[in-house]
Amino acid sequence: MTESTESAEERLIARHLRPLATHPGALGLRDDAAVLTPPPGCDLVLKTDGVIAGVHFFADDPPDTIGRKALRMNLSDLAAKGAKPLGFLLALALPAGIDEAWLSAFAAGLGDDAVRYHCPLLGGDTDHTPGPISISIAAFGAVPFGRMVQRATAKIGDCVMVTGTIGDATFGLRLRRDRKLAERWRLTDAMARHLEERYLLPQPRNALADAVLSHATAAMDVSDGLAGDLGKLCRASAVAAEIDVARVPFSNAARAVIAAEPALIEAALTGGDDYEILLTLPPERLAGFRAGAQAAGVAVTEIGRVQAGEGARFVDEGKPLAFARPSYSHF
């Protein structure tokens, strides 16, 4: 017999994923592996992060957002490291019963973001799973040789900066679980929608990567809560930080939630899924960084200072906040 028939797995890849594999090194997803010529004078920045239905997203989320979220989580890390995206690998585990419409919408969202963020699909792996939908991405970026912005390099006296707004996604998740909260929090429809969308779809700050690379002493993306992630940055850098809670940037919607239920300030500062960049820079770099951020169209806010010592202190009207659970953790 002549073995020239494509398997169902090959057909799935051909129909839904091959259109995303526009990079020549993806070899049309027809090879075992992809090939990438590193940009001259650059280091590669490597990151893997993934999403699992029921853990990081809801199985009935719009399928076009699910692949986007998985890719954007990784793009956010590349941005925080000052890296320019080069491409990604996709490991997809699908339960039986995923239909063509789901796959088609999933791939369309992912493909749209691959173009938007200049991060093409290079290769992948598809499997059936008895478990929930699981999407694992490994993303690659480039930084000039020796220049990746690390966590461990914050300096005493640095300004602590954060992009965008904090806490929206964790409030969005609570709303997604219990839509009656919108009433209790006295949110307008637009506010509720804003919070839910911030949970559904991160807005990675890749436009800011150049400014981070040029000005930051240290940076990381905020994915497990501002308080916990700043704690990690402080530990890695062997410094302390004092944050003025009054300066932490909140959206109007998050402000409304906190006004309705002041104890939720803790949720805003410790909840996950912000996908903003937390960075430190010397005060003399502040003006240059602000100019770069303005040019990139990304809001940045100075929220505190790096100090000698250890730990991240959050001070609200002169009073330190105590958190029951500083950071989101899977374990």
Added chain:
Amino acid sequence: MTESTESAEERLIARHLRPLATHPGALGLRDDAAVLTPPPGCDLVLKTDGVIAGVHFFADDPPDTIGRKALRMNLSDLAAKGAKPLGFLLALALPAGIDEAWLSAFAAGLGDDAVRYHCPLLGGDTDHTPGPISISIAAFGAVPFGRMVQRATAKIGDCVMVTGTIGDATFGLRLRRDRKLAERWRLTDAMARHLEERYLLPQPRNALADAVLSHATAAMDVSDGLAGDLGKLCRASAVAAEIDVARVPFSNAARAVIAAEPALIEAALTGGDDYEILLTLPPERLAGFRAGAQAAGVAVTEIGRVQAGEGARFVDEGKPLAFARPSYSHF
């Protein structure tokens, strides 16, 4: 409050995975991302593949073999592309109830292989999952610029070669599911153990990568069955191949199985998990390749020829074999 406490996730990483992160670019797994300086003059070869409990391994397999298998599946692809391993990223999804002993054995096996194959852990992601244990790896290798050995470049007249032996793992899987088969197949204990071990733990042919790079016109790893994978190589290269079944290398154990149940020749030629290298090369390269393989300590066998046309034909004593299911597919 001072946020200096490590999360449980950080402790898991610190205890079990940090010891594997020996590469300086892994930054002790203390950063968002890893950094890798590409070897000068090289392209990067990128691959992702993974294993899911109940799909690619049994949940009660020895935990030290599970991480090894996931890594070796990827190493096998790097070998087939002629690439030297540089390192890997690990995405680990663990159900509740995985204990320290499991994690410790899993990490020990993975760490041992990372050293053995010179492929250090660069970074990772750990999550809890409501589903089965899932381990996704993205592995990176290097080849001289422009030299990655592809699937699509086999030439008419080339010899078709394969490493090691074919079919052991698929018989090992059947034995693992039904140990009474050993009696039906009249296997010695050593033969049964050989087959089961071949399923449990691939033996990637990374020692052969240099010889593949130097001599092969096309190559791929055999993971979804020799017949189906050769079919893919033929389709990609727009050629046909004729294989002499009498020349396909079988272990003594696989020969015993086929002697006891001749119809199982199809299972041997179409079953998955061989993790051997299938390659093509011009006849004038055969002696050089054989010398390289001997130096590398890897058995290689010529099994057929590349021809004009399409499809892979398997000919047994002059009669073409017809396969009901030429290739393992997840879909």
